[in-house]
Amino acid sequence: YQFGFTGTPIFPENALGAETTASVFGRELHSYVITDAIRDEKVLKFKVDYNDVRPQFKAIETEQDEKKLSAAENKQALLHPDRIREITQYILNNFRQKTHRLQAGNKGFNAMFAVSSVDAAKLYYESFRDLQKGSDKSLRVATIFSFAANEEQEAIGDIQDESFDVSAMNSSAKEFLSAAIADYNVLFKTNFSVDSNGFQNYYRDLAKQVKAKEIDLLIVVGMFLTGFDAPTLNTLFVDKNLRYHGLMQAYSRTNRIFDATKTFGNIVTFRDLEQATIDAITLFGDKNTKNVVLEKSYKEYMEGFTDANTGEARRGFVEVVKELEQRFPDPAAIEKEADKKAFAKLFGEYLRVENVLQNYDEFASLKDLQTVDMDDAAAVEAFKAKHYLSDDDLTALQAITLPAERKIQDYRSTYNDVRDWLRREKTSAEREKSTIDWDDVVFEVDLLKSQEINLDYILELIFEHNKKTKSKAELVDEVRRVIRASLGNRAKESLLVDFINQTDLDQIGDKASAIDAFFTFAQGEQQREAQELISAENLNAEAARRYITTSLKREFASDSGTELNAVLPKMSPLNPQYLTKKQSVFQKIAAFVEKFKGVGGQV
Template sequence: MSEKIINYNTATIAEMTNGIILANFKRDLSARESSYQSEGDLERKMIDNLVSQGYEFIKTRTSEDLYRNLRLQIEKLNSLSFSDDEWKRFLVEYLDAPSDGMVEKTRKIQEDYIYDFTFDDGHLKNIKIIDKKNIHNNFLQVTNQVKGEGKSHNRYDVTILVNGLPLVHIELKKRGVNLHEAFNQIHRYSKESFNSDNSLYKFVQIFVISNGTYTRYFANTTAQNKNNYEFTCEWADAKNKVICDLEDFTRTFFEKRVVLEVLTKYCVFDVNNTLLIMRPYQIAATERILWKIRSSYEAKKFGRPEAGGFIWHTTGSGKTLTSFKAARLATNLDFIDKVFFVVDRKDLDYQTMKEYQRFQPDSVNGSKDTKELKKCIEKDDNRIVVTTIQKLNEFVKKNPNHEIYDKQCVLIYDECHRSQFGDAQKNIRKAFKKYYQFGFTGTPIFPENSLGGDTTAGIFGAQLHSYVITDAIRDGKVLKFKVDYNNIKPKFKSAEKEDDEKKLEKLEKKMLLHPERISEITKYILDVFDTKTHRNEFYDLKHRRLNGFNAMFAVQSVDAAKLYYEEFQRQQESLPEDKRLKVATIYSFAANEEQRAIGEISEENFDPSAMESSAKEFLDKVIDDYNGYFKTNFSTNGNEFQNYYKDLSLKVKDKQVDLLIVVGMFLTGFDAPTLNTLFVDKNLRYHGLIQAFSRTNRILNKVKTFGNIVCFRDLEKATKDAIKTFGDENSVNVILEKSYEEYINGFKDEETGKVQKGYIEICNELVSKFPDPTEIVLKADKKEFAELFGELLKSENILKNFDEFENFEKIISDRQMQDMKSVYVDIRESVLSSRGEGKSDEGIDFSDLEFQIDLLKTDEINLDYILSLILEKSKEHEDVESIKVEVRRVIRSSLGTRAKEELIMNFINSTKLSELKNTDDILESFYTFAKKEKSKKISDLIEDENLKDDSKRFIEKSISKGYVDYAGDELDRILPPTSRRHGAREKKKESVLDKIRKIVEVFVGI
């Protein structure tokens, strides 16, 4: 990998030495302690290192201590003194307003960090809580073991205070403890005490977790899809070498200038109120761009390719965030007159527009038409202009002598792929006399994959930074690909293997669009869809319970899209409504004429009027079907087609569309983390292949382990060639998943040398060591069982993606599996309970064990299944106790139904099962019983806790959502009047919250 980067790199990278990302980090092992380090030792050593780096250590143990120190620091930063009354008013009016939650605190740090405060004598002054213009004016302190508010009395390990505000919190575990432990502890703190009424910890922007050996950081965010361990980051140098040891991390990340710049420059608080912290490679790229602009300006090298460069960051690594931040920061350079952020017309979606309008309300107007773009350019207060390359080219043609061409302009291309290498790009470069041009790409065009055209370096200048697919897979930022090469019908094999362009064009209609082939491939997709997309498994996303993922189907031409769409409609006609896939398609003008038979994914035109009539008529029918699914009203007329594109994009991202058939659209630059499978009946090569495959490999959760690629053409050589072009000879092993045989029988990992047990070995070991898991007594046996069963869950989750696994003969029976799941959950609950109560594990340390709960949740047993089981067993025999034993086994094997155990047992005890004749009877009987129980439990809670009138509605709403909203003020509003002295109100709130949560767990879904 490194050789390729050197070939296409330049020596200029070495010239930049003043960034916060080190050019090349070297570890200093001479001063390291070699003796055993406890958690306390790690904490003391870290604080000593921070003090030696210029932090002040301050002993604060309580919330009151933090507030006292905060006042001193804010006074020092602003060179003033508050009276006691003024300080109280400053807190209530602004800094610590009673209605503030975490989002409001984050907004104060990221956006509203200066407040106009009126003092008692009437004079007005700007009060800063952080100085972003001169970061060295900010004062850094470190404290430890602060006692949290709330009933749990948590003690927080190490906290970094910036001007008295806790902006970074570090949670430490001793070496050897699983890092997930620290991650889970922070989330427990977030629920229990960080967000309590008078907690300054709502201001925390960054969390750091470490066990000494491994260290990671992540943003404090409420966004559920960003709130799992997969979204934590490692710190690294500019060559993407990871800095993971805590001492190294402290020396680099916590260098005062570095942590202050990360907080003040390299965070983005987006339109969804989600805090994003840039990763080291994103910061490195941004720094390189800003350095290149400055150095080119000083050397008067503007107006030529050498004044800029390109960033090679792999697809899925967050290029848009990096380019967005680079564009924003470039506007702060006083010699720059205008920054143009140039996007593909298809990428100018709701999200990009909203982000830029939030930053500068008029900046996106330039995307509407050339007239608006001209206005936007001529407004002096518009430092940034967001537009498309097509609109900018039109502007250049219509305004050949505009004054903007003589001004200092930065041009940042969000995605510099082949579509931006044409005449439009040349026209723009020719017009602007003092430009600095930068491009971002996940798949650069090198001489060997240029197919005779220009290269990325030829158009954009030198490569400034790289973060390639092997880096991203190693860091867990994108997933590997599992590629199947399928030959559905042997008689079409020769056509599917053909790679001669002229022959292939002739074979398309005769062989590859043959009705028999289209029918067989459609049938195959319908047969494997549930398995490939995990459709019968469940996970949580953005407070929604989703079943499985969705898929895309890339086809060669518009004709192919039409044939496949019609065939899916035909084959699904006989299926029940709830079993049918929601299939959509989109294509545009002349995609079949413009599309080369091999390789290139062409830019598609958004103007449907340019389509030939039959393609347009068919698209009208497709959009009518879509309108029927979603109660929308789109068409191919005027802007409606673009609105259809945008809505379809959102529906795919939201997993409301099961399968999307595409020709070229959506195969580049489209992000949908819920998409895990790409079916391919299209000849892809090089950058086009990697771009298309990369639609599937965005990280989401533990259930999504890789991107599934199912090829109906022989793309094996094309896949290997593409991987070698954007990696090296060994990259195939890094980028592609192992085979079915390797997962079943075991393999040796070539990267780590570690031997990975196969599924068969894991199953046999479990059955032989723990034939009856319910009889496990010793803690050591419980730990061994939990480790083995966790391996089984991970192995099974991967194997479910392979067609062959469907016919695998079970080693563990269904009943054994239920018992094992039940015991696994029991062990986890016991471990969590002993940790919560501060008990030791009697010599057996469970802290290095990670429970695979997300994977256990995928096989959730629903309530209807349990009720059907009760009915079935009651017909077999009338022994209620044995029915209860059988049903209990099923309930306890599923996390989602465990809380309902008592409710279901009470139902069995109070119901004459023999009188229930069919499923409808038992469902009606149970839901009537459960609703009465729910009403009673809510009424009892309201009476016992003396809650206010609106509490019934709040509890019902929480049950319907499936969780209790702790962050807002709704919970506060239903509490009875309670003194705030000695934390009494906070304790009351915690107690009520616990009781409501228990009711929600029991009655959610009923």
């Protein structure tokens, strides 16, 4: 007997004249379709956008007739320099938003760009290189394509089998790929080539670097669109006609489960694949599949909707923000445990819906609008041009109120405070007395981390703020606000405040010098406080420095094993005070490590 296992079976509708899965293997024994996998939380939904901001090319982008698409003049239109440049610029403008990299230092996710031909791959690769010249934050772009098959498939949505046969590549394609591999070799200090073994090794190494997020954007024609699993990849840009199994396979590169930040696979198409998408997901599911597989619209997430699958009513962003501002206008004033719980649930709901909306261009426009001076006509026109907005679109955006960034920082700070209070500060005795059940509260740590502000950013903020105002009190207030909203750096609050108060910031000439000055200061404080801790607790100096150094390297202190025991002053384990002393020393060292991890230097 032959048993066939496939995620995308060949039906008569998508057979393209070939045999079907049923004609080869017989009747279907069992099916587990994409809606089942989404229900079981094995894969994610898709959010599909047709980006149609190039009106002069709209006719060819919506064309479905393969013979027309294959015509020389239409191929030329799809590869027009203006179109290539506009699409490249759109990707560069929106890449960090789509891949959750808006916050400085956040690695977020990476993306793939599926194009129609080797010629298209070449033009896009060169366009990214040209448009990023002089940029200090260039995307790392790589490309790969197989040989004969890709060059034949132009307008067909099916994805041909990959081939490592170098002999089938024409000289132009070979020359381009050699140049792209040479760029890759410079980037990663490797030595791959276009010969058969060298190309296979390049393929393997490229797969590894994409999975490690060392490549930001991978341009492909057919390769990597089937069977390649990289959970860190969340976005697929598409400028090729896909359909049926080829479409599902390509889209599915993005919908692997990763963390709470990744809520769906992000598909941005520069051709109108709406009907092709609906046809494909209906073929591999059922008539209700569209409601399960495709993510809701921007309007639904803003205004709320009822989940067709579960019947659950989901509140929109506007309603959540309204309740947040009405119930908790001053988050610092929250004192009662019931209010802390209510706030934690509500702000968690805000973080979840905002995390989803970050992937929508309309929401990016709304956030960008907050920084525009509406009295500056030139700035308004530039904003409209950047986001492709009409006057009516702008008016609709202005009708929506977003909380000020400072208010969100205050909310994040309080959210972190409540989490710390619940995790560390509540004693077991208090927990027993409490009548509040916290079991239904989930702190969205992954979402907080996805918007984390790194230390370099905070130090650059200190430098910039000091240039504008010479008031250290105002600067300290601003830094406290920012750092308390940070999950990873809030333990460094006192260190940063001491740096501001003890440093002549006017003598610092640039941002890099501000960062260097802080680390020099922090390393000095680290040595001083380590010595104070060792003396005050009468610790074994050599063992304590060794234990603290190890803890700083791994960025946390551990009380398991015997390392900590060697640090303690001489005391019998049978002494009633031994465990109390051990716990007290451990907590102080743990706090020290939280404060100084990442600053380098010696203890």
